Each structure stands twice: as structure tokens, then as C-alpha cells.
Amino acid sequence: MPTQVANSESLVTAALSSTMRAAVYHNINDVRLETVPVPSIGPGELLVRIATCGVCGTDLKKIHLGSHSAPRIFGHEMAGTIVAAGKGVTKFALGQRVMVYHHVPCGQCYYCRKNTPAQCPLYKKTGATAGFEASGGGFAEYIRVMDWIVAGGGVVAIPDGVPFEQAAFIEPVNTVLKGVKLLNLRPDDTVLVIGQGPIGLMHAVLAHRLGARVLTSDLYPERHAIAAGFGLTNPIHAGEENVADRVKSETEGRGADAVVLAVGGNALIKTAMDACRMGGRVMLFAQTQHGEATFDPGAVCVDEKTLLGSYSSSFDIANEVSDLVFNGYRNGFDLTRLISHRFSLEDAIQAIDVASHPKADSMKIMIEPVPGRGGE
The missing domain is CATH 3.40.50.720 (NAD(P)-binding Rossmann-like Domain)
Structure with a gap:
């Protein structure tokens, strides 16, 4: 059996486990490491095993200000490996390394036509989840990527030689x-x-x-x-x-x-x-x-x-951003140099605390469900 197929099958077997670990938001400044069900997927959807996820300032504001209902699983600067695909998915393959956007605009509404896609009603609807109400889900082992994200260009294949950590910067680079x-x-x-x-x-x-x-x-x-x-x-x-x-x-x-x-x-x-x-x-x-x-x-x-x-990302420049991040890894734009701390998922609460209290030696904080995989 070819190695790639064997690895894909082993990933699928792992993904079919019924439970996983996740950092679950319950209330203001109340995030708990818990065991939750692995999300199931439907037609046109993907199940992605998270390799790394950055802790974003918007995640922290939601946690500290209580602006969102609970429970939720935050995290949206994420990259990982496809371990299951729903019926009708033809563009992506099991074992493929990908970066996932949690928002995708419709491209047709009034706000999209006026070049303000972050105000698009579909864009405001989060399409990636690790359970509960969709909130990104990157602070968990697996995420479900919903069909409109998959169909709308919200899943980006990572080229060989580019680590997950570099790819996870695509969403923030897009906003910048x-x-x-x-x-x-x-x-x-x-x-x-x-x-x-x-x-x-x-x-x-x-x-x-x-x-x-x-x-x-x-x-x-x-x-x-x-x-x-x-x-x-x-x-x-x-x-x-x-x-x-x-x-x-x-x-x-x-x-x-x-x-x-x-x-x-x-x-x-x-x-x-x-x-x-x-x-x-x-x-x-x-x-x-x-x-x-x-x-x-x-x-x-x-x-x-x-x-x-300026707020959030623009899919008009998505391809430009992907090229910038992927080609930049070896051409002066290695964003992994911004990473100051890497935490396992078991230490996610500590990661959130470090990110919430920035110091001279803290820059980008990453959570890696499987320690060491972010650099693959």
C-alpha cells in the first residue's frame, strides 16, 4: 500500500474517535479544558485535524469581555490535515495539509458589491466549528469545516515545504x-x-x-x-x-x-x-x-x-495573500520568527493567559494539539 494512502487511512481511523480535547469558553475569563465529541460532518464538508492555531486578540476580547454566548470553542488562525471528507467533496483529499478561513463572503450582496465584504451577512456567519455554536474551533483537536467555506474558497492547500505554523498566518496577513x-x-x-x-x-x-x-x-x-x-x-x-x-x-x-x-x-x-x-x-x-x-x-x-x-479579511486578495505567505517562508517573510511561545492543547489555558498579559518577550502565541506538529 502506498505510504500516502496508508497515512491517510491512519488519520481517518484517529479522526473517528468519538471524543477529543478542547478549550471551552463558559463565561467571562472562564475557559476550561474539556473532553467533547468530535464534530460530525455532512455533505460538502471536511473534518480537519488541527496542527496549530494562533491565539488572536479578538479571541482574547471575546473571552475577557463576554461578548459571545457560551459554551463556545474559539480559535481561528488555524492549519491542519484533512482526515475526513463529506459526500461531494472532490477538490480536497484525505491527508492533505490545509489552512482554513472561518469566514467566507457571498460575493453578491450589497456589501460585497460595495467592496466591504466584512459586512456581508454570510461573512458574519462563522463556518468552522469544534462543537457548540460555530466560533472557529481551532482551540481543539478537530474542526468541522462547513460546506459554504469549502465551496467558497475558504480552504487553502499548503504546499510541500511550508510548515503549518507559517500557513496559519494566512488569515491575519490577509487582514493586514x-x-x-x-x-x-x-x-x-x-x-x-x-x-x-x-x-x-x-x-x-x-x-x-x-x-x-x-x-x-x-x-x-x-x-x-x-x-x-x-x-x-x-x-x-x-x-x-x-x-x-x-x-x-x-x-x-x-x-x-x-x-x-x-x-x-x-x-x-x-x-x-x-x-x-x-x-x-x-x-x-x-x-x-x-x-x-x-x-x-x-x-x-x-x-x-x-x-x-479596516476590519477582517478580503477574499479579493486571498490568492495574493497565499502566494505572499507561502513564497515568503524562504524569501524574507518567515512569519514563524514571530512565534515566541508554543503550548500544547493541554496547556491552552496557560497559553491564553500568556497572550492576555503581553510582555517584552511575548509575540505570537500558538496552541498545538499535538506538540511539535506545527513545524511540519
Whole structure:
């Protein structure tokens, strides 16, 4: 029997186990490691064994703020191996390594036609689950990928030689590239990116790849050191210097052509606006909770500064993102270098805690149901 077929059959046998381990959300700051049923699949669906899943800031907000009903299993930056396929699935094979998006837009509704796919009603419906109400499910051993995700391009085959961990960055890279494109950067632009966690660093790298001069702001020198490894060599140490003043000193007093606010603190909106030149753009990327914040309306009207936002991914650039992530693994865009911590699923609660309390030495936190498989 060929090795590939034998391996696929062994994976299917493992997948047919009736139970699995998962980190289950029950209430605000209440996530428990539990044994739950392996989700069953229907026609057109896939069952994927998770190899690795990143802990995203949106997962943390849901856990800490209680914005979603319980119980749920979160996690959506995920990659793994297909272990079962429903009737009618012809594009994918057992044993195939894949990355899974948890949202797919319809491409036809009013919002899709207006190029705001994150507002599409279908896109707002999550199509991957490890049980309970669909919420991604990557903090578990297996996920069910629903038929419209499979049919709508939400499952991406991982090429040989690219590890699961690199592929798991496709969804966050998509969200970042979508935001960078909204800024309409020119090669002679100066860009300030506030925050050099994984999301902010990716914003800075992609802006830099477009030819812009990029200044990066963060409290932690350790993060600036990581950024330097990606060619970002204009750090601003936010704990030691005034960010807006430094940006103006670097731009003949004007300010940045574009500013990306990649951290969630609303108080930093003023910093971003102050650091932006007249006629420039400020993009909010991490302000995902509704509420109120203050800013100078004269800066928008009289100074003609544009305040805009970007949220979630765009399937118009999905192929571009996949090529960027896959080809970038060996060409200067190895995102696995952003991973600071790897936890087994049994230690998922600790992983969530570490991600919830970022320190100088913490960047991307990954949960791997089977330790060591994320680098395969």
C-alpha cells in the first residue's frame, strides 16, 4: 500500500474517535479544558485535524469581555490535515495539509458589491466549528469545516515545504494586507505603525515592501529587535520619547503620510492624529469594541486628515495573500520568527493567559494539539 494512502487511512481511523480535547469558553475569563465529541460532518464538508492555531486578540476580547454566548470553542488562525471528507467533496483529499478561513463572503450582496465584504451577512456567519455554536474551533483537536467555506474558497492547500505554523498566518496577513492597501501608499510615503506586536509588525513589513519609509513605535526594545530582523530600522521607543515629535523631526516637521494604530488603546488615537501630517491618513486597526473616543474634529475638517478603519479579511486578495505567505517562508517573510511561545492543547489555558498579559518577550502565541506538529 502506498505510504500516502496508508497515512491517510491512519488519520481517518484517529479522526473517528468519538471524543477529543478542547478549550471551552463558559463565561467571562472562564475557559476550561474539556473532553467533547468530535464534530460530525455532512455533505460538502471536511473534518480537519488541527496542527496549530494562533491565539488572536479578538479571541482574547471575546473571552475577557463576554461578548459571545457560551459554551463556545474559539480559535481561528488555524492549519491542519484533512482526515475526513463529506459526500461531494472532490477538490480536497484525505491527508492533505490545509489552512482554513472561518469566514467566507457571498460575493453578491450589497456589501460585497460595495467592496466591504466584512459586512456581508454570510461573512458574519462563522463556518468552522469544534462543537457548540460555530466560533472557529481551532482551540481543539478537530474542526468541522462547513460546506459554504469549502465551496467558497475558504480552504487553502499548503504546499510541500511550508510548515503549518507559517500557513496559519494566512488569515491575519490577509487582514493586514487589506488595511495596508486601503492606505494607498506611495513609494515616497512615510508610515508610522504604532505597536509592534505581531499585527503591527506585519503592517510595518508590508508597508516597507511597498517601498514606503516606515517608522515603528513600541514600548519594548525587544520587539524593535525582532522588527529589525525584517528590515525595519527606524524604531521609536515610546516609553522614552514623544512619538509625534519624533515623527515630525523625521519628516521636516510635517508628520507621517499614513499612521496605523495597531494596538487597542483609544487614548492612542490622539497620538496617531498628532503624528499624522495635514492631508494624511490615520487607520484604526485594533479598535474592535464599540464605544466612544475623543478626537479633534478640526484635524479632520480643517487639517484634512482622514480617519478610517479596516476590519477582517478580503477574499479579493486571498490568492495574493497565499502566494505572499507561502513564497515568503524562504524569501524574507518567515512569519514563524514571530512565534515566541508554543503550548500544547493541554496547556491552552496557560497559553491564553500568556497572550492576555503581553510582555517584552511575548509575540505570537500558538496552541498545538499535538506538540511539535506545527513545524511540519
